[in-house]
Amino acid sequence: MNKFFTLTLLAFALAFTSCIKEEALNAECDITGVDSTWLQAHRTSLIGLPIITNDYISFSVQKGTDRTALDPKFYLTPGASISAMVDGAATPANGITRDFTTPQVYTVHSEDGAWQKNYTVAFNYPRPITVCSFEHFALDREGRYYQWFEMDENDMDNPRRDYWGSGNAGFKLSGMAQQPSDYPSSPDPLGVRGNCLKLVTRDTGGFGKGAKMPIAAGNIFIGEFKAAQAMVFPRKATRFGLQLVGGEPIWFSGFYKYTAGEVFTDVELKVCPDRHDTCDIYAVLYEVDPDKFVALNGDDVLTSDRVVSIARIADPGEPQEWTFFKEPFVLQPGKAFDQTRLMNDGYAIAIVASSSRQGHYFEGAVGSTLYIDELRITWSGEDEPTPALPQN
Amino acid sequence: MKRILFLLCLAMGLMNATAQTGSENQDHDFNLLKAALKGWHVRLGAGFNLGGTSPMPLPRSIRAIDGYNPNLCIAIEGAAEKKFAGSDFGLQIGIRLENKGMSTDATVKNYHMEAVNADGSGEIKGAFTGHVKTEVDNRYLSFPVLATYDINNRWRVSIGPYFAWMFDGKFTGEAYGKDILNEDGVKIGTDAYIRDQNPTGEKAEVTRATYDFSNDLRKFHWGIQAGGEFKAYKHLSINLNLQWGLNSIFPSDFGSVTFALYPIYGTLGFNYLF
Numbered sequence: 001m002n003k004f005f006t007l008t009l010l011a012f013a014l015a016f017t018s019c020i021k022e023e024a025l026n027a028e029c030d031i032t033g034v035d036s037t038w039l040q041a042h043r044t045s046l047i048g049l050p051i052i053t054n055d056y057i058s059f060s061v062q063k064g065t066d067r068t069a070l071d072p073k074f075y076l077t078p079g080a081s082i083s084a085m086v087d088g089a090a091t092p093a094n095g096i097t098r099d100f101t102t103p104q105v106y107t108v109h110s111e112d113g114a115w116q117k118n119y120t121v122a123f124n125y126p127r128p129i130t131v132c133s134f135e136h137f138a139l140d141r142e143g144r145y146y147q148w149f150e151m152d153e154n155d156m157d158n159p160r161r162d163y164w165g166s167g168n169a170g171f172k173l174s175g176m177a178q179q180p181s182d183y184p185s186s187p188d189p190l191g192v193r194g195n196c197l198k199l200v201t202r203d204t205g206g207f208g209k210g211a212k213m214p215i216a217a218g219n220i221f222i223g224e225f226k227a228a229q230a231m232v233f234p235r236k237a238t239r240f241g242l243q244l245v246g247g248e249p250i251w252f253s254g255f256y257k258y259t260a261g262e263v264f265t266d267v268e269l270k271v272c273p274d275r276h277d278t279c280d281i282y283a284v285l286y287e288v289d290p291d292k293f294v295a296l297n298g299d300d301v302l303t304s305d306r307v308v309s310i311a312r313i314a315d316p317g318e319p320q321e322w323t324f325f326k327e328p329f330v331l332q333p334g335k336a337f338d339q340t341r342l343m344n345d346g347y348a349i350a351i352v353a354s355s356s357r358q359g360h361y362f363e364g365a366v367g368s369t370l371y372i373d374e375l376r377i378t379w380s381g382e383d384e385p386t387p388a389l390p391q392n
Numbered sequence: 393m394k395r396i397l398f399l400l401c402l403a404m405g406l407m408n409a410t411a412q413t414g415s416e417n418q419d420h421d422f423n424l425l426k427a428a429l430k431g432w433h434v435r436l437g438a439g440f441n442l443g444g445t446s447p448m449p450l451p452r453s454i455r456a457i458d459g460y461n462p463n464l465c466i467a468i469e470g471a472a473e474k475k476f477a478g479s480d481f482g483l484q485i486g487i488r489l490e491n492k493g494m495s496t497d498a499t500v501k502n503y504h505m506e507a508v509n510a511d512g513s514g515e516i517k518g519a520f521t522g523h524v525k526t527e528v529d530n531r532y533l534s535f536p537v538l539a540t541y542d543i544n545n546r547w548r549v550s551i552g553p554y555f556a557w558m559f560d561g562k563f564t565g566e567a568y569g570k571d572i573l574n575e576d577g578v579k580i581g582t583d584a585y586i587r588d589q590n591p592t593g594e595k596a597e598v599t600r601a602t603y604d605f606s607n608d609l610r611k612f613h614w615g616i617q618a619g620g621e622f623k624a625y626k627h628l629s630i631n632l633n634l635q636w637g638l639n640s641i642f643p644s645d646f647g648s649v650t651f652a653l654y655p656i657y658g659t660l661g662f663n664y665l666f
Contacts, residue, residue, distance in 0.1 A: 024452045027502050027519070027591035054594045110591065117592040142589070172588065173596050175507075175514030205514040207507075210602050232569075232582050232597045 025112035028077040031119055035073035047345050048243050048293035051224050055141050057121045058162055067100040067123045079111025102157045127152040127161055128246030132375040134197040137187050145183045163242055165223045170230035171216045174204040184218035192255045192322050193389055196373035199355040203366045214269040215366055217359025221352040223295055235298030235360050241350035247379035248337040252283040252311035253326040254375035258318050261365025277365035280357040282312035290345045298360040308335045324387035432472045439661020441465035444494050445528045445641055447651040459497030467659050482540040492655045493529035500524055506647040507603055519591050522584020526565040532556040536617050551618040561609040568600040610643050633659040
């Protein structure tokens with residue numbers, strides 16, 4: 001009987017395994033990275049690492065770099081191929097020389113031939129962060145959520161600078177949003193001037209709860225959101241800071257208003273009656289290795305020994321009307337600003353705002369709403385910021 | 393459900409009692425009963441179901457079956473059979489209370505999935521690469537209608553359709569990833585990810601996501617049953633049947649599992665023949 005049982009089991013196991021079909025060709029068509037040899041060869045003109053999203057790659061290059069003839073080379077999904085339109089014909093394009101005065105489009109084709117995806121590749125001169133008015137935003141490729149960017153008016157052929165990250169791409173995976181305004185980060189037309197940014201702590205529903213990420217704080221930051229890592233390393237996925245430093249930062253200022261949600265919950269979605277939500281608005285200057293950029297992230301952005309100075313609203317409260325804030329960058333113990341380091345692109349700056357201060361640990365109150373507008377970094381030598389809006 | 397089980401247990405208990413005592417009086421009663429049934433013979437049986445609820449054939453997106461557990465699946469059946477006059481053929485109609493279940497652990501690549509969360513507020517759709525654990529435990533009241541053929545006094549084969557009503561079903565599982573470690577043993581990611589909508593969509597690595605499609609299961613099932621039976625003693629036979637489901641356990645418009653899943657189970661059991 002026992003033997004019979006074992007034999008039958010074995011027969012089933014065999015039946016299953018023998019039915020496994022030959023593996024299908026890869027259906028994915030990603031640019032997975034930039035060729036390391038190529039990067040090494042261009043390290044004097046490149047600043048930091050290229051930012052690679054699902055359909056966009058941007059290189060930051062030293063001002064004055066000739067962009068008319070560049071030949072970037074990419075790593076692709078195994079089996080995939082890359083092409084570009086050259087003189088009206090699709091041409092194999094990995095490593096070909098193109099004019100990047102304006103961003104160029106590449107098409108990646110999957111190994112199985114069933115899928116293809118366009119990537120826009122741009123080489124940008126960095127534009128140090130000054131006033132952030134959140135006037136420039138666009139829907140993502142699928143038209144589901146907003147992304148914000150800055151505009152470099154000195155580079156009219158290629159003005160878009162994707163300096164802002166938000167957790168929206170991660171929230172998408174909760175399936176909870178029906179429209180762009182359901183996302184944690186969305187634009188709002190009633191800014192101090194023009195549009196502002198509205199950050200709301202959202203419920204992530206059943207999927208979020210199952211993944212031990214029951215809420216999503218509305219957030220925005222200078223840096224890169226690695227959606228691919230959002231579920232595995234939610235704090236590491238928020239890579240704060242870019243090498244966009246225009247000098248020694250002195251002041252971080254802007255406008256905000258805030259209302260905390262009513263019910264504060266922890267990571268298990270347990271109600272914590274004695275806790276009250278608060279927002280977080282801060283800017284951080286930190287040291288980077290110009291040859292090997294590693295961003296600070298949600299785990300260490302305020303605690304790393306690379307942090308040089310922090311400007312943060314300690315107790316933002318809950319102002320119901322637009323409120324001006326002005327926080328000095330406070331040097332951390334043993335740190336000083338070094339002009340030589342600045343010249344070598346050895347600093348990065350991050351601006352971070354969140355509708356729930358402990359949102360990166362999934363603690364907060366659903367419904368907490370933070371509005372921000374006209375954020376500004378005042379560099380050494382510039383006028384002290386005032387609530388009066390600059391004329392433009 | 394409990395009542396049916398109770399009645400069946402009672403019947404089995406009675407059967408045992410009569411089998412053990414086996415007095416003349418009871419033989420007499422049996423003969424009376426047999427006469428009343430006009431050539432129909434009654435039997436009670438019990439057995440184990442062993443098998444899988446599986447797509448046929450396995451889709452390409454399933455790359456490996458890493459684990460399989462048949463779980464404990466029991467079938468209890470009462471049936472009536474009648475042999476046609478002057479023939480080795482006969483007809484057997486039964487009622488069977490059974491569960492069909494299993495647990496599997498599979499590796500998948502580019503596996504299309506759609507899921508709606510418990511309160512219906514959220515929906516995700518995409519192509520998943522990674523590992524999927526599934527647990528199935530469906531309880532049925534089945535009605536096999538079989539043609540029988542007696543090869544000799546001891547051996548009988550049978551074949552025919554069965555119709556089943558699923559009164560309780562469970563289909564749960566999880567999509568998960570295994571940690572990827574760097575050379576220092578530090579976790580750098582997982583080997584599972586979902587791509588939003590299709591293989592070109594945003595990629596997100598997955599640690600673990602559970603699903604429960606129990607409420608989406610189809611209630612009515614049917615299929616073909618075929619098997620053989622060996623009459624070991626006058627009142628006892630051993631049988632081995634195969635039940636091949638011919639409709640999927642999910643409705644055809646169910647998006648979360650894009651291929652049909654058929655219950656295919658073998659039953660090893662014994663029967664008490666009155």
